[in-house]
Amino acid sequence: MEQPSKSLFAVIMAGGVGTRFWPHSRQAKPKQFLDVFGSGTMIQATLGRLAGLVAPENCIVVTNEQYKTLTQLQLPVLPMENILGEPMSRNTAPCIAWAAAELYKKDPNATMIVLPADHLIANVRRFQQVLRTAITQAQEPGSLVTIGIEPTHPEIGYGYIQFHTETYEADEDGLVACPVKAFAEKPDIETAERFLATGEFLWNSGMFVWRADTILSEIQKHMPDLAEAFQPIRDTQSVSNEMVFQAFKSSPKISVDYGIMEPAEKVFVVPGNFGWNDVGDWRAVYDLNDKDQHGNALRGKVVCEDATRNLVFAGDKLVAVVGMHDTIVVNTPDALLVCHKEATQKVKNVVEFLNSNGLEAHT
Amino acid sequence: MEQPSKSLFAVIMAGGVGTRFWPHSRQAKPKQFLDVFGSGTMIQATLGRLAGLVAPENCIVVTNEQYKTLTQLQLPVLPMENILGEPMSRNTAPCIAWAAAELYKKDPNATMIVLPADHLIANVRRFQQVLRTAITQAQEPGSLVTIGIEPTHPEIGYGYIQFHTETYEADEDGLVACPVKAFAEKPDIETAERFLATGEFLWNSGMFVWRADTILSEIQKHMPDLAEAFQPIRDTQSVSNEMVFQAFKSSPKISVDYGIMEPAEKVFVVPGNFGWNDVGDWRAVYDLNDKDQHGNALRGKVVCEDATRNLVFAGDKLVAVVGMHDTIVVNTPDALLVCHKEATQKVKNVVEFLNSNGLEAHT
Numbered sequence: 001m002e003q004p005s006k007s008l009f010a011v012i013m014a015g016g017v018g019t020r021f022w023p024h025s026r027q028a029k030p031k032q033f034l035d036v037f038g039s040g041t042m043i044q045a046t047l048g049r050l051a052g053l054v055a056p057e058n059c060i061v062v063t064n065e066q067y068k069t070l071t072q073l074q075l076p077v078l079p080m081e082n083i084l085g086e087p088m089s090r091n092t093a094p095c096i097a098w099a100a101a102e103l104y105k106k107d108p109n110a111t112m113i114v115l116p117a118d119h120l121i122a123n124v125r126r127f128q129q130v131l132r133t134a135i136t137q138a139q140e141p142g143s144l145v146t147i148g149i150e151p152t153h154p155e156i157g158y159g160y161i162q163f164h165t166e167t168y169e170a171d172e173d174g175l176v177a178c179p180v181k182a183f184a185e186k187p188d189i190e191t192a193e194r195f196l197a198t199g200e201f202l203w204n205s206g207m208f209v210w211r212a213d214t215i216l217s218e219i220q221k222h223m224p225d226l227a228e229a230f231q232p233i234r235d236t237q238s239v240s241n242e243m244v245f246q247a248f249k250s251s252p253k254i255s256v257d258y259g260i261m262e263p264a265e266k267v268f269v270v271p272g273n274f275g276w277n278d279v280g281d282w283r284a285v286y287d288l289n290d291k292d293q294h295g296n297a298l299r300g301k302v303v304c305e306d307a308t309r310n311l312v313f314a315g316d317k318l319v320a321v322v323g324m325h326d327t328i329v330v331n332t333p334d335a336l337l338v339c340h341k342e343a344t345q346k347v348k349n350v351v352e353f354l355n356s357n358g359l360e361a362h363t
Numbered sequence: 364m365e366q367p368s369k370s371l372f373a374v375i376m377a378g379g380v381g382t383r384f385w386p387h388s389r390q391a392k393p394k395q396f397l398d399v400f401g402s403g404t405m406i407q408a409t410l411g412r413l414a415g416l417v418a419p420e421n422c423i424v425v426t427n428e429q430y431k432t433l434t435q436l437q438l439p440v441l442p443m444e445n446i447l448g449e450p451m452s453r454n455t456a457p458c459i460a461w462a463a464a465e466l467y468k469k470d471p472n473a474t475m476i477v478l479p480a481d482h483l484i485a486n487v488r489r490f491q492q493v494l495r496t497a498i499t500q501a502q503e504p505g506s507l508v509t510i511g512i513e514p515t516h517p518e519i520g521y522g523y524i525q526f527h528t529e530t531y532e533a534d535e536d537g538l539v540a541c542p543v544k545a546f547a548e549k550p551d552i553e554t555a556e557r558f559l560a561t562g563e564f565l566w567n568s569g570m571f572v573w574r575a576d577t578i579l580s581e582i583q584k585h586m587p588d589l590a591e592a593f594q595p596i597r598d599t600q601s602v603s604n605e606m607v608f609q610a611f612k613s614s615p616k617i618s619v620d621y622g623i624m625e626p627a628e629k630v631f632v633v634p635g636n637f638g639w640n641d642v643g644d645w646r647a648v649y650d651l652n653d654k655d656q657h658g659n660a661l662r663g664k665v666v667c668e669d670a671t672r673n674l675v676f677a678g679d680k681l682v683a684v685v686g687m688h689d690t691i692v693v694n695t696p697d698a699l700l701v702c703h704k705e706a707t708q709k710v711k712n713v714v715e716f717l718n719s720n721g722l723e724a725h726t
């Protein structure tokens with residue numbers, strides 16, 4: 001295995017609150033800090049799959065201030081100063097602006113891999129190959145590289161990336177960075193089907209690779225307000241909490257996709273196929289978990305009677321599931337969710353209801 | 364209101380373990396001791412609806428020995444000596460043989476109303492009218508009287524009573540005790556439909572009225588072994604626990620319907636219509652509970668999102684029900700049931716499984 005490059009860094013974005021995993025995820029413990037597959041938490045897996053590519057001391061986590069301790073506990077290998085705590089949620093553009101500023105100060109030659117903390121990837125070897133192809137492309141001056149996922153079905157829950165298929169030749173791993181034609185928002189089902197039929201569309205995974213200097217100058221170009229907000233942080237080695245607070249306070253609330261990638265000119269995508277899933281809801285947790293012969297994914301003390309294709313997290317109780325099919329049951333110390341597998345997207349409505357009805361203690 | 368007759372007694376049979384109400388009902392607290400409608404427990408309701416007809420000191424509860432304390436706690440109005448504790452379960456015939464023996468010693472002129480402890484009756488006034496008609500018929504020498512329920516649908520969960528419709532005239536309340544033609548076991552659906560079409564069949568409610576001397580001589584005639592087992596108890600005023608134990612130990616395990624009513628000759632039934640339900644499973648609890656505008660019957664902290672026709676007992680948790688319909692959710696301190704409304708009859712299988720797999724602590 002080749003040595004990790006000293007100038008290669010990873011930025012793990014772990015600021016999400018993940019209301020769709022209520023009641024297992026909470027304000028106090030969102031999705032990325034959960035172990036929903038029985039094999040470690042999602043943020044641990046995210047760091048783990050960089051092994052051999054990026055040294056732990058070159059990995060940075062950007063999370064909400066309130067999750068810094070949780071992050072340290074779950075990732076003890078990370079130096080404490082590598083955990084950046086956001087004072088407020090401002091979507092991904094400010095998060096990336098901050099990380100880029102810090103990495104550029106550390107190493108003006110820095111290349112950053114940007115990864116969400118809450119995705120699942122089955123084929124880590126292939127994933128690293130895709131990252132290497134992206135890293136190579138990112139060395140070309142001005143290149144912003146994103147990772148696209150070869151779609152397996154007309155999903156309406158993801159954004160899409162349209163790319164030029166014909167122009168470049170694949171590398172030794174059969175991979176290629178292709179110029180991006182356009183980004184598309186989450187489509188309706190007819191549009192998604194049309195996308196798939198063309199063969200020109202990939203799922204937008206929210207994973208990026210670029211040089212710190214490149215993204216900083218693209219921010220300057222397309223989001224000068226954001227560049228200005230973080231200028232004090234770029235200009236000093238001793239960043240105070242107050243400076244971070246002011247930077248975020250004056251930042252727009254916008255995603256890097258919308259604020260930078262769409263207007264930028266030299267954007268590439270590496271189409272990848274490495275068993276990716278963004279584990280967006282309980283249904284995905286069911287799909288990705290091991291099942292017994294009746295299609296049930298069970299955790300804890302569960303008794304099934306005429307029950308198929310269910311996901312049950314029993315928590316501290318004995319749970320009996322009788323005559324139920326395609327149901328999600330999640331038991332936690334103070335709250336219980338019973339949800340049909342086709343309705344998992346509505347779980348966030350429950351959290352909204354709790355928050356607006358004096359039941360925040362349960363969120 | 365007329366005075367209760369001094370020779371009129373009630374025997375409340377409360378020995379059942381009610382596995383179909385798991386996890387709310389337990390070995391330690393079966394159905395008759397539960398409050399599933401928010402208006403007192405079922406045994407309290409059973410005693411309560413005798414008010415004005417039978418004096419409390421003339422009411423006897425026969426229950427399992429282990430539930431004597433629970434019975435005393437729930438029915439403080441009952442003299443302690445009126446609670447008979449069965450040393451083992453032997454179905455209803457031995458239970459009735461014991462109660463009849465005790466009542467006959469107390470009052471050779473005794474008439475007994477025999478009632479299960481776990482039924483629901485909506486119209487108590489009508490119920491008492493039906494009992495009065497039955498009591499009158501029971502004074503005729505040798506008469507065994509049962510209460511039949513006018514069926515509202517071809518139920519396959521009940522036994523049926525076929526009766527002669529034409530012979531007798533109704534009393535002032537429009538009620539009549541009719542000679543019974545035959546008892547029928549729980550039918551299949553085609554048979555049940557045929558029963559209903561004839562107009563000659565009633566549901567067997569398991570409620571009876573007879574004189575103590577009549578039932579004792581019928582036991583002697585049709586179940587001499589049972590009569591012999593309880594002879595020592597009949598012969599003494601100071602019954603010891605050992606005598607009761609021996610009587611039950613040598614008793615057959617048989618219902619009074621099968622052992623006495625079927626072979627007996629002078630059997631009558633009073634057809635009644637007083638909103639009866641034997642509350643046989645969680646589905647019945649749903650049917651009989653108050654519902655909100657979405658058809659949900661909810662107890663405790665419950666949040667519904669796209670949820671209709673559910674029964675939820677939240678217990679100590681906040682329960683969110685999302686995209687679920689026709690589902691029973693019952694949360695108790697150590698166990699949780701999630702069951703489709705059409706599968707409630709299978710809950711007893713869960714209890715059997717728990718008992719045979721070292722999980723008795725949860726039953």
